[in-house]
Amino acid sequence: MxxxxxxxxxxxxxxxxxxxxxxxxxxxxxxxxxxxxxxxxxxxxxxxxxxxxxxxxxxxxxxxxxxxxxxxxxxxxxxxxxxxxxxxxxxxxxxxxxxxxxxxxxxxxxxxxxxxxxxxxxxxxxxxxxxxxxxxxxxxxxxxxxxxxxxxxxxxxxxxxxxxxxxxxxxxxxxxxxxxxxxxxxxxxxxVDLSLFTPRAFRPMRAKLRLLCVGRLHPSKAPEVALETLAALKQRGVPATLTFVGEAGEPGFQIHLQRRTQELGLEPLVTWAGKHPREQLPALYHEADALLFLSRLEHEGQGLTYLEAMACGLPVVAWPSGGAREFLERHDAARLVPACSGEAFADALTALRGDPAAQEAIVQRALEVVRAHASxxxxxxxxxxxxxxxxxxxxxx
CATH class of the missing domain: 3.40.50.2000 (Glycogen Phosphorylase B;)
Known part of the structure; x- marks a missing residue:
């Protein structure tokens, strides 16, 4: 045609x-x-x-x-x-x-x-x-x-x-x-392009968690909750770091997040990696221990980064909305939290960190779902x- x-x-x-x-x-x-x-x-x-x-x-x-x-x-x-x-x-x-x-x-x-x-x-x-x-x-x-x-x-x-x-x-x-x-x-x-986003061999989460957030920095994506998650883990004695991959459309919001990082005493634990070409994302997914996916956007179409992470064999812990919630609830391929809060995410990560069998089950289910429904x-x-x-x-x- x-x-x-x-x-x-x-x-x-x-x-x-x-x-x-x-x-x-x-x-x-x-x-x-x-x-x-x-x-x-x-x-x-x-x-x-x-x-x-x-x-x-x-x-x-x-x-x-x-x-x-x-x-x-x-x-x-x-x-x-x-x-x-x-x-x-x-x-x-x-x-x-x-x-x-x-x-x-x-x-x-x-x-x-x-x-x-x-x-x-x-x-x-x-x-x-x-x-x-x-x-x-x-x-x-x-x-x-x-x-x-x-x-x-x-x-x-x-x-x-x-x-x-x-x-x-x-x-x-x-x-x-x-x-x-x-x-x-x-x-x-x-x-998801399955020729680019390929799965790593399964490995359990590290003792020191490497957490990842991918996407633009915007209030609708609740990046401050990711920071609060890191703070809650720190209070519990669970070592972790957090990397943001993406940039803010409004410079003022980036400044707000950096100030919040300082207030929580998290500066040494947070990396602002900026925007990356899509071709570089699989390596980041392979290196991390979990993707934090957050969305407060009720008209969220579907979202993509959690699908990319799932295709790469990375466990996803999520508070989704709109089409993302619809997809993840229907296919049961991620750990969903009961509230969009740092404590709720920290609870989920702490439980998942101590259960390699649950991690592997989530990863295998996610790979099946992406291949069948989201390629x-x-x-x-x-x-x-x-x-x-x-x-x-x-x-x-």
């Missing part, structure tokens, strides 16, 4: 896992013999198969805004850019639409008008940004009318979305309950099936 991948960002421009997944999907589909072109944003020069002519209504890194003027101009530019792409390139058989947050829906309208079927992937709540204005309050209805008439790039009005691949049931529920007029679609867990290959196969159905005009699931 000739596939157009439409996304707001594409590597090397990334915010997190969604953009990396977009590149993974493009590479795997290409390897399977499909022709994949990417239409996206960015200041870099376009490549042969990555056309960077779209524009964001507001750059990431700045506070989100609902101002109509920005969306109006972005919609005009992106409509023109999408039409230009269709004029100068062979017409794709089908489009794969990834996140359009801050990009707007103008490109989607052009595709629909051109008769190009599309499949949406919904890995977080991005469609909700264009479902605002559904309140019955009068001024909101007036705002919705203005959007539909003047700025259709930021509403779903008139768009028919029949094929959707949701990352989790939690995401599907969140998005549809918020009023986004998307089909119920199918649910498929995001996948990149399984995700792309499901997506490929949806793209084929859409290209044929099939209306079934």
């Amino acid at each position: 000739h596939i157009l991948l439409l996304s707001n960002l594409y590597p090397p421009d990334i915010l997190g896992g969604y953009e990396l997944l977009a590149r993974d999907v493009a590479e795997v589909l290409t390897h399977r013999g499909h022709t994949v072109e990417v239409l996206t944003t960015g200041s870099r020069t376009s490549e042969a198969s990555v056309i960077r002519t779209l524009r964001l209504a507001r750059p990431f890194g700045r506070p989100a805004g609902r101002d109509r003027l920005r969306h109006f101009w972005a919609g005009l530019r992106n409509r023109a850019a999408t039409r230009a792409y269709l004029r100068t390139h062979a017409k794709p058989q089908v489009a794969l639409v990834m996140s359009l947050r801050r990009l707007g829906l103008a490109p989607l309208r052009v595709l629909q008008q051109a008769g190009i079927p599309f499949v949406l992937t919904v890995n977080d709540d991005w469609p909700v940004a264009y479902a605002a204005g559904l309140s019955p309050r009068g001024h909101t209805r007036f705002g919705q009318w203005l959007d539909e008439v003047l700025v259709p790039a930021r509403t779903w009005s008139g768009l028919v979305v029949n094929r959707v691949l949701y990352l989790s049931e939690a995401v599907r529920r969140e998005v549809r309950n918020a009023g986004a007029p998307l089909a119920s679609g199918v649910v498929q867990s995001q996948g 990149l290959d399984a995700y792309v196969r499901c997506l490929e099936g949806q793209l084929r159905h859409a290209a044929r005009g099939s209306t079934g699931p």
